Amino acid sequence: MFKLDKEVTRIHPVKKRLAATVAVIVVVWAIYTVYQHLPVTIDKAFPAIEYLEGDPSSAAKTFITIKGTLSKPLFRKHKFNGRLVIEHYDFTKTHDIVDMKFKGLNDNQTLLVYTAVSKDGSPDLILFGYIEQANNFEHLYISRNPMLDMGEKAGMMHHIAGPANDFETAASISSSFSK
Numbered sequence: 001m002f003k004l005d006k007e008v009t010r011i012h013p014v015k016k017r018l019a020a021t022v023a024v025i026v027v028v029w030a031i032y033t034v035y036q037h038l039p040v041t042i043d044k045a046f047p048a049i050e051y052l053e054g055d056p057s058s059a060a061k062t063f064i065t066i067k068g069t070l071s072k073p074l075f076r077k078h079k080f081n082g083r084l085v086i087e088h089y090d091f092t093k094t095h096d097i098v099d100m101k102f103k104g105l106n107d108n109q110t111l112l113v114y115t116a117v118s119k120d121g122s123p124d125l126i127l128f129g130y131i132e133q134a135n136n137f138e139h140l141y142i143s144r145n146p147m148l149d150m151g152e153k154a155g156m157m158h159h160i161a162g163p164a165n166d167f168e169t170a171a172s173i174s175s176s177f178s179k
Contacts (some may be wrong), residue, residue: 006091012149035131040070040136042082047172048140050088059167061159063087078107086142086160091116102130108132108177113141130156131162139163141177 045065052058068082080100086092095114102110112131116124129144144158161170 026164040068041068042071042080042137043067044137046163047165048086048160049164049167050144050158050160051167051170053157054170059170060088061165062162063161064160066091066140070136072107078102084112086128089128092128095124095126098125101134108134112138134177139173139176141174166178 006007045063045141048062048064049061053151056098064087065085066082068080068084071079071081072078078084079102082097084092084097091114093117098113098115100110100112102108109130109132112128114126114128115167118124126148126150127145128143131138131143132141139160140160142160149156149158159174161171161173164170
């Protein structure tokens with residue numbers, strides 16, 4: 001057998017420190033990655049303002065309740081499964097939402113669609129609008145489907161933003177999201 005020289009097998013102290021530093025960075029990154037992508041339970045209720053685009057006098061108070069799970073899998077779209085109830089829209093209390101798969105730069109944009117089975121067994125789908133959220137639903141903006149209204153408000157762009165108690169706050173939240 002051959003014998004290794006002790007000088008050859010010894011690791012230089014600088015290389016040891018570099019290896020230890022790299023190991024610590026990898027462990028911290030792994031812990032952060034796992035923590036960031038665990039499902040988050042959402043249970044929020046807050047006031048919001050609904051208004052017509054360009055008409056501050058149309059601002060009306062509403063209330064939003066959100067309960068469910070926001071999944072943030074690594075390398076896939078974020079997904080919300082649960083309930084999103086908007087006061088003054090009764091179907092949001094009785095219909096389920098189609099799982100929201102978020103897209104966009106920050107995985108925060110998707111369509112808000114409600115579904116149920118009608119009495120005759122046919123599917124009932126309601127496209128409520130386009131929704132954006134930030135920080136696990138800390139802020140919410142909905143560009144409501146203008147075709148939900150009949151009569152004089154049909155076709156007009158409605159916006160819902162929260163948490164907000166006045167038009168200025170709602171407009172500020174709305175403008176913070178990309179349109």
